[in-house]
């Protein structure tokens with residue numbers, strides 16, 4: 001199948017390029033960027049020299065339609081909602097990595113993204129692409145809304161217990177997130193400069209992060225209960241990686257081993273989610289450059305609070321490789337196709 005990427009000069013785009021290049025069932029045909037069109041890809045990314053000789057093109061709807069079967073959008077919020085519908089209409093598989101089609105209620109998009117939502121019919125049509133929770137739906141869809149990076153880590157970390165009946169929903173779900181600077185994308189920003197981010201750790205967007213309604217929407221869908229999410233993200237001095245520490249109030253005292261077993265059972269058929277033991281909690285380096293999400297738990301027996309540690313690489317399971325996992329499902333290919341890589345360590 002022939003693949004195109006809109007937003008190919010960004011971090012999500014180049015991570016897609018790396019992984020799609022190694023995929024046996026697709027060929028990279030068309031790379032689109034708005035400001036670097038006309039340049040060779042290697043002018044933006046010298047590490048691809050001698051590997052991929054493709055130009056970065058401007059956006060041309062007819063050219064894209066005639067050249068590709070599958071189209072990825074790795075563009076800022078607000079772009080795919082304008083561009084994707086006409087490709088969906090023409091039968092081109094579309095996978096959007098932005099937040100444009102994640103929130104099913106347009107009013108929530110308006111409130112949190114401060115922009116006009118996509119038309120309702122396309123919000124309804126887009127399938128939320130978190131494979132471990134919505135594998136069957138994804139397999140029947142050709143229009144995928146890839147989850148946000150923090151929601152991927154947080155929802156995979158919470159899903160088994162949210163469905164268990166063990167949670168006391170009178171308490172909010174509390175999520176502490178930590179991420180590296182690549183989460184902010186490749187465009188220059190003062191707070192992401194080495195001198196600002198190095199040897200520094202700071203909280204940001206407290207109470208106002210766009211991933212809050214996305215987490216609440218999916219948490220309610222899988223638990224059947226509406227529960228507010230408190231989400232506090234932090235920027236830490238690393239390039240890649242997300243670590244979420246999630247605090248969940250349980251109804252009653254329950255042993256660590258029982259909850260760990262619950263998690264192991266829940267993910268027993270999911271190659272990309274690895275449940276860890278209490279004395280072996282996951283770290284961001286354990287999943288670096290891969291599609292893995294590693295999860296570990298701990299229970300405070302005095303308060304009955306469950307702490308879940310969930311780690312991913314924001315650019316892979318949080319974006320590009322999860323999008324490829326979705327592409328595999330949409331096309332009926334083995335989910336691991338092209339994604340079977342060992343984490344880079346150390």
Ligand SMILES: NC(=O)C1=CN([C@@H]2O[C@H](COP(=O)(O)OP(=O)(O)OC[C@H]3O[C@@H](n4cnc5c(N)ncnc54)[C@H](OP(=O)(O)O)[C@@H]3O)[C@@H](O)[C@H]2O)C=CC1
Nearest residue numbers: 007009010011012033034035036074075098183185186314
């Ligand atoms: N970085 C991450 O960890 C994650 C990112 N995402 C989401 O993925 C999307 C891409 O993120 P990321 O790659 O980090 O961002 P970058 O800023 O690194 O890249 C954005 C890309 O979009 C292109 N672009 C911008 N505006 C337009 C436009 N109007 N038409 C065509 N192309 C355009 C840019 O090209 P040019 O510079 O030439 O304008 C660039 O190639 C965002 O929605 C982001 O929120 C999701 C999960 C994780």
Ligand SMILES: CC(=O)N[C@@H](CCC(=O)OP(=O)(O)O)C(=O)O
Nearest residue numbers: 097098099148149180181183184
């Ligand atoms: C460090 C940093 O700024 N990270 C970004 C990551 C979110 C992101 O990439 O946005 P979507 O996944 O919703 O598209 C942030 O917290 O806004």
